[in-house]
Structures are given as structure tokens and as C-alpha cells.
Amino acid sequence: MTEPVVRLEHLSITYTVGAGVFQAVSDVSLEVVPGRVVGIVGETGCGKSTLAQAIPRLLPEPPASIGSGKILFRGTDLVQVPKRQLPMVRGTGIGMIFQEPLNSLNPAYRVYDQIAESIQIRHWRELGYLKTFQGGEKPFDYSKRPTPSAASVLSKPIVPPTLVEQTEGRQLRSRADFRREVLEYLRLVRINDPETILDRYPHELSGGMRQRIMIAMALSAKPSLLIADEPTSALDVTIQAQVLTLMKDLIDEVHAAILFISHDLGVIAETADEVGVMYAGRIIEYGPVDDVFRHPSHPYTKMLLRAAPRKYKSDGPLSSIPGSVPNLSRPPPGCRFHPRCPLVQPNCRGETPPLVPVGANGTHRSACYYWEKVPAVP
Amino acid sequence: MSRTGASVRRYQTGLGVFWRVLRANPLSLVGFLLVATICILALVVLLAPHLIVPYGPQQETGAYNRGPSWQHLFGTDGNSFDIYSNAMLALPLDLGIGVSLAGVSMLVGGSLGLVAGFYNRPGSLQSAVSVTILRVTDVFLAFPSLILALAITRVVGLGVLPVMFAIAVTWWPYYTRLVRGEVLALKHLPYVTAARAAGVSEGRILRRHILRNLLEPLVVYFTLDVGTVLVTYSTIGYIGVASKYPGPQPEWGAMLAYYQEFGSITTNPWLVAFPGLAIFITVLAFSLLGDGLRDILDPRTRRAFVRSTAHEPPAEATPSESGAGEGALPAVPLPEAPPIVDAQSGVDARGKGAVG
Numbered sequence: 066m067t068e069p070v071v072r073l074e075h076l077s078i079t080y081t082v083g084a085g086v087f088q089a090v091s092d093v094s095l096e097v098v099p100g101r102v103v104g105i106v107g108e109t110g111c112g113k114s115t116l117a118q119a120i121p122r123l124l125p126e127p128p129a130s131i132g133s134g135k136i137l138f139r140g141t142d143l144v145q146v147p148k149r150q151l152p153m154v155r156g157t158g159i160g161m162i163f164q165e166p167l168n169s170l171n172p173a174y175r176v177y178d179q180i181a182e183s184i185q186i187r188h189w190r191e192l193g194y195l196k197t198f199q200g201g202e203k204p205f206d207y208s209k210r211p212t213p214s215a216a217s218v219l220s221k222p223i224v225p226p227t228l229v230e231q232t233e234g235r236q237l238r239s240r241a242d243f244r245r246e247v248l249e250y251l252r253l254v255r256i257n258d259p260e261t262i263l264d265r266y267p268h269e270l271s272g273g274m275r276q277r278i279m280i281a282m283a284l285s286a287k288p289s290l291l292i293a294d295e296p297t298s299a300l301d302v303t304i305q306a307q308v309l310t311l312m313k314d315l316i317d318e319v320h321a322a323i324l325f326i327s328h329d330l331g332v333i334a335e336t337a338d339e340v341g342v343m344y345a346g347r348i349i350e351y352g353p354v355d356d357v358f359r360h361p362s363h364p365y366t367k368m369l370l371r372a373a374p375r376k377y378k379s380d381g382p383l384s385s386i387p388g389s390v391p392n393l394s395r396p397p398p399g400c401r402f403h404p405r406c407p408l409v410q411p412n413c414r415g416e417t418p419p420l421v422p423v424g425a426n427g428t429h430r431s432a433c434y435y436w437e438k439v440p441a442v443p
Numbered sequence: 444m445s446r447t448g449a450s451v452r453r454y455q456t457g458l459g460v461f462w463r464v465l466r467a468n469p470l471s472l473v474g475f476l477l478v479a480t481i482c483i484l485a486l487v488v489l490l491a492p493h494l495i496v497p498y499g500p501q502q503e504t505g506a507y508n509r510g511p512s513w514q515h516l517f518g519t520d521g522n523s524f525d526i527y528s529n530a531m532l533a534l535p536l537d538l539g540i541g542v543s544l545a546g547v548s549m550l551v552g553g554s555l556g557l558v559a560g561f562y563n564r565p566g567s568l569q570s571a572v573s574v575t576i577l578r579v580t581d582v583f584l585a586f587p588s589l590i591l592a593l594a595i596t597r598v599v600g601l602g603v604l605p606v607m608f609a610i611a612v613t614w615w616p617y618y619t620r621l622v623r624g625e626v627l628a629l630k631h632l633p634y635v636t637a638a639r640a641a642g643v644s645e646g647r648i649l650r651r652h653i654l655r656n657l658l659e660p661l662v663v664y665f666t667l668d669v670g671t672v673l674v675t676y677s678t679i680g681y682i683g684v685a686s687k688y689p690g691p692q693p694e695w696g697a698m699l700a701y702y703q704e705f706g707s708i709t710t711n712p713w714l715v716a717f718p719g720l721a722i723f724i725t726v727l728a729f730s731l732l733g734d735g736l737r738d739i740l741d742p743r744t745r746r747a748f749v750r751s752t753a754h755e756p757p758a759e760a761t762p763s764e765s766g767a768g769e770g771a772l773p774a775v776p777l778p779e780a781p782p783i784v785d786a787q788s789g790v791d792a793r794g795k796g797a798v799g
Contacts, residue, residue, distance in 0.1 A: 121640060123636060123639060123640055125564075127564075127565055127566060152639070152642050152643065152644045152645070153642070155639065155640055155641065155642040156640070156641045156642020156643070157642060158642075159640075160640070160641070161637070161641075163633055163636070163637055163640075165633045168632055168633040168634060169633040169634050170634055170637070171634045171638070171652055171655070171656070172634075172656070172742060172743065173655045173656050173742060174655070182638070182641070182643065182651070183642075186641065186642050186643065187642075190642075266743070268742065268743050279637070282637070282641060283640075283641070286641055286642060
């Protein structure tokens with residue numbers, strides 16, 4: 066197994082709002098290795114986005130604060146990195162795709178300027194004009210990372226490989242050089258007619274296009290960890306499918322570690338290799354996507370899967386999970402799902418159940434004392 | 444369909460867009476032309492006054508209390524001074540006062556507002572600085588600025604420069620408030636977070652992302668403010684503490700104040716009408732220009748104007764949808780009009796800077 070790009074160890078994040086302290090994320094541990102996609106799925110308000118933004122330390126602190134735990138990015142604890150140095154980690158180290166494509170592009174600049182800024186920063190870092198920080202002792206070696214290029218599977222016209230070689234390790238001097246590289250990334254995200262799109266302002270593009278531009282921006286920094294925070298949620302269904310197809314293609318092409326956040330079980334099932342199910346700030350089940358979705362071992366996962374529409378009118382009305390998400394300023398003791406759980410037993414209110422292996426090979430883990438009874442959950 | 448639309452569309456930058464927006468918006472054009480005329484006149488008065496100023500400021504012409512005529516465009520006063528010459532000689536001073544006072548206030552107040560808005564993380568030294576700036580601003584805003592300016596002139600003395608100083612002292616807090624509010628709204632927008640996530644440093648975010656989007660309200664406010672400053676200075680001039688009239692350097696407000704004594708507006712209206720009109724036109728010109736500048740600075744309205752003047756059918760303005768749609772079907776090649784043509788036409792239309 067390759068070394069993980071990022072490893073979270075018992076990460077807890079709280080928001081202090083007025084007198085209340087909300088435990089948005091509690092004791093989350095996970096790791097992402099290059100080339101793998103870890104999905105995080107959960108209801109609204111379960112702490113997914115907080116988790117996503119906490120990794121590159123983008124959360125406004127205060128009100129948010131990282132209570133305990135470590136965010137190990139290539140072996141360096143980002144919690145300890147001083148605030149001034151954080152921009153060095155972002156972009157080239159940790160890239161991010163946001164969920165609001167409509168507002169995530171600066172309305173005052175053309176598409177070219179937006180992507181060129183990100184390329185320029187990476188370029189300055191490659192040349193050593195800008196300090197960058199990639200964790201560990203040795204500086205990050207860019208040459209080992211393949212530039213995202215056309216995979217043979219794809220029939221779309223993408224960057225000719227010669228271009229990639231030309232731009233590699235060479236100073237981007239002129240606007241033409243930048244333009245060429247921006248075009249390369251626009252083609253990478255399957256934008257038709259990139260020469261025209263280049264000169265457009267964000268308000269002239271549709272949501273799907275803007276999301277592609279966002280993805281191109283994030284990729285053009287060549288991140289070793291890419292965090293996609295609900296990249297498809299704000300789009301309508303057809304565009305969602307396109308962006309999802311694109312993301313899946315890119316996951317194959319870009320050899321980055323990817324953390325994919327979504328509330329949509331279908332999206333996670335399509336994209337992720339491993340999935341963590343979050344409830345009220347905790348990961349309550351974690352494992353390979355197939356295992357988790359085929360044999361859910363936590364009552365919440367099981368009920369969440371049942372609440373997702375599968376086929377049009379297959380088996381009567383959709384079920385919902387009774388009760389509501391707990392108030393995170395006073396989370397219920399023990400297992401946070403116990404007030405809504407059909408399997409609840411007295412000891413569920415006592416100590417918080419740990420994540421224990423449930424499968425044969427130990428990769429599938431569940432935080433339920435009674436995971437063996439979960440298949441019986443209606 | 445969208446391809447032909449895309450290739451027909453012109454992407455103009457710089458002066459082209461400027462001209463198209465002005466043409467689409469006649470009032471802005473009027474404002475722009477007026478401001479241009481005023482500036483040129485002011486320059487001519489400064490550099491070569493004999494071209495358009497026939498008489499000196501205190502030169503007796505021998506014609507007493509005459510109405511407007513070809514000899515004396517704006518008439519003469521009881522001292523037989525030419526009003527047109529005086530009004531013209533006052534132009535560079537009044538224009539300079541308006542632009543420089545508003546400019547200095549914008550720079551000083553705007554920078555303070557930028558600091559107060561951007562660096563206000565709670566519980567840090569930054570926020571202490573920001574709170575201090577805001578409270579000082581409040582103190583200034585709580586006081587009527589005209590009265591404060593008058594009080595300051597009591598301390599610093601009379602004359603053009605002291606009064607300008609007094610106005611500047613009272614003028615910057617408005618910019619601080621405006622800029623701070625805008626920064627607070629802008630800094631939490633997703634694109635700022637996105638830039639931060641892309642590794643852009645805080646300083647660069649402030650310069651490139653926040654300042655650029657501030658520009659539009661700021662420029663509009665500035666152009667309106669040039670007029671307001673001018674009126675304030677003229678008000679102070681009217682009270683008679685700023686400039687002496689008649690004197691070697693006339694000023695519109697002082698002229699108005701002085702000519703009150705010479706007959707009423709019914710008997711010799713030209714005495715007050717022309718200096719008043721000069722103030723009015725200058726203020727109006729800058730206000731109209733401000734409207735036009737806002738349209739130019741905002742890419743959304745800019746493109747809309749360009750589009751409407753180019754008479755393009757609206758159906759062709761949806762290349763984005765078609766682009767996204769085609770992106771979903773990787774197998775479908777585009778039959779006609781290969782992208783190269785678009786690229787070249789795009790480059791040609793852009794003219795400068797775009798090296799294909």
C-alpha cells in the first residue's frame with residue numbers, strides 16, 4: 066500500500082456560536098492514498114463540509130476551532146502549521162472543488178484569468194519564486210507526478226502529449242504559453258470550443274460549465290489531494306450526470322488522492338472506492354463501497370439506503386428515518402443515533418461504540434454494538 | 444447554430460467596449476463628453492489662458508452691469524469685471540478641489556476601510572485595529588461634516604489650502620464605511636474562499652479579488668462625490684472663508700456669495716446664474732459619468748450593452764448550454780466550423796494581447 070497523502074487522526078472540530086458549542090466533527094479518522102477515492106456521505110448538517118474545509122484549514126477560525134486530533138498531510142500535522150504558511154499548502158498540495166459553481170468564480174475576470182492565476186501560482190512554486198510546502202522532509206517532486214493527460218480510453222480530443230512535454234519544467238514566459246496551458250486544462254475538463262470559452266466571463270456560462278471551470282482550476286494546480294465538496298449538488302440532474310462522468314474520467318487520469326463529499330448515495334456509489342458514512346459528526350461506518358452498500362452494518366446506513374429512491378415506483382412509498390438529526394451542541398450520549406435507532410439497547414446510551422471490523426478482511430468497520438442484527442432492520 | 448453565433452460575436456476590450464457602452468447609454472455619453480470638455484477647458488485655462496479668457500480676473504472692462512453679449516458672454520458686474528473670464532479662471536481650481544479632495548478621501552478612507560473590513564478576525568490584534576478605525580470613523584460621522592469643516596478652518600486659518608484640508612479631514616469616513624461594508628460582503632463570497640483554496644495568499648486575494656470587485660461601487664461613489672465636494676467647498680466659499688472674491692483667483696462659490704450683493708436675481712440674473720450654472724453642470728457631468736463607468740466596470744452590464752448594440756439574436760447567446768450538452772456526448776464530433784476558425788476569429792476580434 067502506498068503512503069497516504071492525508072491521514073486524519075481523531076479529528077474533532079467545534080463551532081462556538083454565542084454561548085453554544087457545536088461539535089460539528091467528532092473523532093474522525095481516515096486516510097486517503099494516491100489514486101483512491103474516499104467518499105463521505107451523510108445527511109445535511111452531519112459535518113461533511115466542515116470536514117472537507119477543515120483539511121486545508123479553510124474554516125474561519127473562530128468560530129470554528131480544531132479541538133483535538135491531527136491532520137497529517139504527507140506526514141506533517143496541518144493543525145500545527147502557522148496560519149501564514151497555510152497558503153503554501155493549498156492549491157498545489159490540497160486542491161478543492163466547491164459546491165456553489167455559480168459563485169465560485171470571480172465575476173470580474175474572464176475564464177482565462179481564473180485558471181491562469183492558479184497555473185501561475187503553481188508555476189512560481191515550481192520555479193521557486195513562491196515558497197511552497199508539501200509536507201515531509203524532502204520537497205515535493207513535481208516531475209514524478211504525471212500531468213493530467215488524455216487517457217487512451219477517452220475518445221475526446223485532449224492535449225497532444227508534445228504540449229505537455231514542452232510546458233514541463235520550462236518557464237512560462239508569454240501570455241501565449243499561459244494561454245496554451247489554460248486551453249489544455251479546459252480541454253481536459255471536456256469543454257468544447259475552449260478558445261471561445263477562454264474569453265468569457267463567468268456569468269455567460271451555465272452552471273455545468275462553471276463547475277467544469279472550477280474543476281479545471283483545481284486540477285491546474287496539480288494537487289496531490291483533491292477535495293470535492295459536493296461538486297454536483299447545485300446542478301440539475303442532466304448536468305450532474307455530465308459532471309459526474311467527467312469526475313470519474315478525471316479520477317482515472319489524475320493520479321491524485323481524492324476525498325469526495327456528497328449527500329447522494331448514488332454519486333458516492335459511482336465514484337468512490339471507499340466510503341465513510343457520517344452521522345452527527347461521527348463516521349459510523351467505513352469500508353469499501355461494495356461492502357458498505359451491499360451489506361450495511363449500521364442501522365443508520367441501512368435506513369439511509371432504504372430512504373434513497375432506487376427505481377421508479379418499485380416497492381411502494383419511500384421510507385424515511387423517524388426522528389431528526391440531534392442538536393450538536395448537546396449530542397445524545399453514547400451512540401448518537403440511538404434516539405432514532407430501531408435496534409436500540411440500554412448500553413447504546415452508555416459508552417460511544419467504537420468502529421470495529423465487521424467483515425472478514427477487516428476493511429469494513431461499523432460503530433454499532435449490534436451490527437450483526439442490522440440485516441434484520443426493516 | 445451556436446457556432447455561427449459564437450464566431451459572429453465580437454470580443455472587444457479596452458476602448459471598443461468603452462465606446463459601445465457609451466453609445467448604448469446616451470446619458471453616460473453626455474456625462475463623458477461634459478467631463479472631457481470640462482477637463483480640456485481647465486487645461487487650456489491653466490496652460491494658455493489667453494486663448495479663451497479675454498480679460499483678467501480684476502480687469503476693468505468699462506462696461507458696468509451689462510447682461511450677456513458677444514463681448515461679455517456672461518455679462519459684467521458692478522466693478523465692470525468680466526464674469527465669463529472669472530468663471531473660466533475659477534474652473535481649474537474648482538475642478539482640482541473636487542477631484543483631489545474626493546481622491547485623497549478615497550485613498551485614505553478607502554485604505555482604512557479595507558483594513559477594517561478585511562483584517563477583522565475576532566479576538567486578535569487585527570480586530571483591535573479594525574475596531575479603533577471604526578470608532579474613530581463613527582466620531583467623525585456623528586458630527587455634521589460642514590460644521591466640523593468650518594470649525595477646523597477656525598484652527599487652521601482661511602484660504603484655499605486650509606479649507607481643503609478641513610474638508611479632507613471630514614470627508615474620509617464615508618469611504619471607510621463604504622469600503623468596509625463592501626469588503627465584509629465580498630470576503631465571504633465563495634470565490635474568495637475558492638481563491639484561498641487555490642493557494643492564493645491573503646495579500647493577493649485582497650488585491651486581485653476583493654479590490655477588483657470593490658472598484659465598481661467605489662468609482663461610482665467617487666464620481667458622485669466629486670460633485671458633492673465641489674458643492675461643499677462652494678458652500679464654504681459662499682460663507683466667505685475659503686477664497687476672496689474679487690481677487691486674483693476666483694472661485695464659483697465665492698462669486699455667488701459676492702454677487703448676491705449686486706441686485707437681485709430678477710434685475711441682473713446673470714450675476715448669479717452663470718457661476719451657479721457652472722457648479723451645476725460640473726456636478727451633473729460627474730454624476731452621469733459615474734453611471735457610465737459602473738456599466739463599463741461590471742462585466743455583466745458591459746457585455747449586455749455590447750450585445751444589445753451588436754443586434755444579435757438572443758437565441759445565439761447560449762453557447763454555454765450547447766457546450767455543456769456536447770460535452771456529455773464524447774462520441775459526437777462537430778461536423779462544421781472546426782474550432783480553429785473560432786479561435787482565429789476570436790483572436791482577431793480581440794485584437795491585442797491574445798496571442799493564439
